[in-house]
Amino acid sequence: MTDALRAPGGFPVVGIIGGGQLARMCQPPAVALSLTLSVLSESPDAAAALVVPSAPVGQKDDVEAIRAFASGCDVVTFDHELVPLDVLAALEADGVKMHPSPKALVHAQDKLVMRRRLTQLGIPCPAWAQVSDVAELKAFADVHGLPVILKTPRGGYDGRGVRVIHDPRDAADWFAHREPLLAEEAVDFTRELAVMVARSPSGQGAVWPVVHTVQTDGICTEVIAPAPDLDGDLQGAVTQAALRIAGELDVTGVMAVELFEVQDRASGRPTFVVNELAMRPHNSGHWTIDGSVTSQFEQHLRAVLDLPLGEVTARAPWTVMTNVLGGDYLELYPAYRHILARDPGLKVHLYGKGVRPGRKIGHVTVCGGDLDALRARGAHAADYLQGTVKE
Amino acid sequence: MTDALRAPGGFPVVGIIGGGQLARMCQPPAVALSLTLSVLSESPDAAAALVVPSAPVGQKDDVEAIRAFASGCDVVTFDHELVPLDVLAALEADGVKMHPSPKALVHAQDKLVMRRRLTQLGIPCPAWAQVSDVAELKAFADVHGLPVILKTPRGGYDGRGVRVIHDPRDAADWFAHREPLLAEEAVDFTRELAVMVARSPSGQGAVWPVVHTVQTDGICTEVIAPAPDLDGDLQGAVTQAALRIAGELDVTGVMAVELFEVQDRASGRPTFVVNELAMRPHNSGHWTIDGSVTSQFEQHLRAVLDLPLGEVTARAPWTVMTNVLGGDYLELYPAYRHILARDPGLKVHLYGKGVRPGRKIGHVTVCGGDLDALRARGAHAADYLQGTVKE
Known part of the structure; x- marks a missing residue:
């Protein structure tokens, strides 16, 4: 510099x-x-x-x-x-x-550290255990049922480092690395949610509306902000949990909290368990660039500099963010020209990355009042850029 | 490159x-x-x-x-x-x-060429004449009254290259350069308006809402989008004129058309005359960064590449853009921290320029429903950054 x-x-x-x-x-x-x-x-x-x-x-x-x-x-x-x-x-x-400090960051680097800490704080998590061999995994499965979600504590995201285990013996190869793994129950969830929180070194916090993240094959493909028909108590509980995690872990910058919405067995009311933490801007917050008064990227810069945080209200009733994955087109420019022509209100964000099948190379965002129409517009543009729609 | x-x-x-x-x-x-x-x-x-x-x-x-x-x-x-x-x-x-081509650009470079062309097209302009000496200037003043606005055809903006002449003899020094000058009547205007138009080489056009530009000492200090209480016929006429000028002059990229709103002597209805043209993104369009689905900067890039143009609708009922001029603070960062704290919804845009008194070093934008409140917020932030408000 x-x-x-x-x-x-x-x-x-x-x-x-x-x-x-x-x-x-x-x-x-x-x-x-x-x-x-x-x-x-x-x-x-x-x-x-x-x-x-x-x-x-x-x-x-x-x-x-x-x-x-x-x-x-x-x-x-x-x-x-x-x-x-x-x-x-x-x-x-x-x-x-x-920012974040190493002391905070370790909770996003190591899923076992994260699970231990959240459980200690009383934040709802899936049933989980540290497992070191097939026998321990089988013992976990005997209590919590199969399949079990088995995760490497470090380095995994977007489905990498995560396996769905139907027979504990199938995991023998991962235990060969002699590192403890994280076993989690397969949560019977209603849908996946996420919430972005920002926190500054001075302790100021700000939480964007809770969003619905639509996953396909373990990869987030679409984010709807706010999450449709979200229970008011659940919105409050998720917001409070995000602020509490950020505060207790001394997070600085922005953090994504990925959640499962589940039905509480006793009350039948919607509630949540925390799935993952990410201490950085996150795909589930890309909608904020166009859809919020302050984007997660602006907020992250403000937070790490201990500048006052910006307003996090939505700028439209609905914002839909759809990921663009690498597909058939290596030369993306002609397809891009087509989608700009077809939808003048679409906001296109491409990352300057070469196309490889399945690689996240960009996203598109649309804001407005008709959610179904917004989702259709986003999906069309993403599909077209991936080469899976020919009209 | x-x-x-x-x-x-x-x-x-x-x-x-x-x-x-x-x-x-x-x-x-x-x-x-x-x-x-x-x-x-x-x-x-x-x-x-x-x-x-x-x-x-x-x-x-x-x-x-x-x-x-x-x-x-x-x-x-x-x-x-x-x-x-x-x-x-x-x-x-x-x-x-x-883009724009030299053939188009000359109309923004040379105010005499611009006046000739607009007059030929029947676009309303102030009364004007090319004048080469004090006698010609006096002849113009005898018909159109004093003061006269005298302009150097090239190189002037923000008050530079423009003089208000109350006695034609005062202009003798400018005629010493032996270049013809542009004399214009001093328009008795209601307020100053501006409209941004984009046009692509293929001929696609898009026009943002007409805005009110507030000028102080010949410098634009505030832009209100859309112009409050604008007559519907006038909005239509201004939009049509902008598209017509862009088309006839073969403008490519974005163009600002600065206008005076005047009262038609015969009908008493509001109408307009064109003041200036600028063939590039323009201060009167900075509000579009935060206030429009497509900003003037994005649109300019689309237009010069002959990409389809983006939607130009406003994202809020009102957007107010307030210029930040250089003032007392050379170290701007502490003042900036204060305004971020005072108004979390304010969008700050600074240009990375050193502070010099009166120099445009940035702008702030606020969007919302209460125009008076927005104007007060913008003015406070700009005044504070200039060092003219101490609380």
Whole structure:
């Protein structure tokens, strides 16, 4: 980070480790707010490196590269949760301001740590256990039934690192790594929800409306904001839980809390259990770019700088965000031209990434009053860009 | 422009000559749309150079620098109207795609050419004449009264290049340059209006709602969208005039048409005369970033690439944009922190420019239903950043 790129007037430089689409989508609000980003990118053509002037190349486990990078930044935050703990410890020893802090981040890096802590706090979770071999997994299944959801505590997202186990013996290969795994009951859920919360080092918090996340084959394909027909008590309980988790874990920046909506067996009322935490901007919050007064990306920048948080109210009755996955078109531009023509109100967000089948390469957002129509518009555009609709 | 910065998938590179705030504010929509900007900047710390990776330094009259720059771009557009005609001619000879074209742009570069053309088209203008000496100016004043508004045909904006003449003899110094000047009647206007129109090379057009521009000492300080209590026939007539001008002049990209609202002497009905044209994103359109489904900056990029235009409807009943001028604070960051705390719904846009008294360094936008409250919020924030409010 050269000081030549710093905006005059005392404005800070925010360092982001990781040059993916989340870092990329921080650039528009940084431009507006006169904040300078510096992004440590995996490669010169990383999504964020294409749009941020200061984008040195360095890997997430290269401690010297990261220390040098951090020395030019006023605060450091993250595009992903994959920076090793020893690297974070080195930065901490250097006195680098990191948000979220390693102490908070570990709950998003390690699902066993997260489950232990949430359970301790009394936050509803699926039944779970740490299991170290097939016998322990079988014991868990004997109590909670099959299938069991088996997760590697670290490194998994979007279905990677997660397996549905119908016979405990099938998991023998994962136990061969001799690391304890997380076993969870297969929750009988009504639907999947998510809520984004922001919290600043001063302790200010803000929570966006709870959304419904539609998953296909373990990948989020669509987000509806707010979640339709959400029970008022449940909305309140989820909001309170998100703020409590953020506060108790001392989260700084934004955090996504992914949830299952379930029916309480005793009362028959809707309630929730927490599925996952992510301490960074998250796919379930992409709708906020177009649909909220303050986007999750702007809010993350404000929070990590301990600036006052922005208003999180929705700008339309409904916002639908639909993910665009890589499909048939390698040359996306002609398809993109078509969808711009077909739907002038569609907001297109592409990440500058090469197309690979199933890779998240962008999203589209529509806002308005007719939810069914919005969903159809989003789905058409995403399908068209993926090459699965030919008209 | 190195091809390494081009997004994969067939997406084009848009070159912008001039690295001011208008080029800078093109970067957020370019990020979303996966378009790559390359900005020929006046200096390495120009407003746009701080936020765009490809920002070579070059001056607007350096024909070889501009030719080299343009050779790496798929299309070239402008941050300002100051590129000399011979430079534009050289680019045209090279086969560079320019939007707007030099043939259109001359109407925004030369106010005499503009007046001649609009008058020929029957678009209402103030009474005007080309004047070459004090005697001709006096003859104009004898017919149209004093004061007369005297303008240099080229290079003027925001009050520069414009004088109010109460005695024709006072203008003798300007005639010493031996260039003809534009004399215009001092219009007895009700208020100042503006309308932004976008037009693509294919001929698609889109017009945002007509806005009221509040001017203080010849500088636009506030824009109210839409213009309050605007007569419906006048809205229609202004919209039609904007589309007609754009079509007849073959404008490509966005154009601001600044207008005076006047009372028709015969009918007593409100009508308009055209004051100025600007063929680029314009201060009167900054409200569209937060207040319209498609901002003027996104639309300009779409238009110059001949992509389908986006929807131009307003996202709230009212949007108020208030300019932030340089004032007492050189270190703006503490004041900025205060206004973020005081008004979480305020959208702040700063241009990364050093503070100089009276210089436009940013703007703030608020959207909502209570116009008086919005205007007060915008004015407070702008005044505070300028150091003229101490609470």
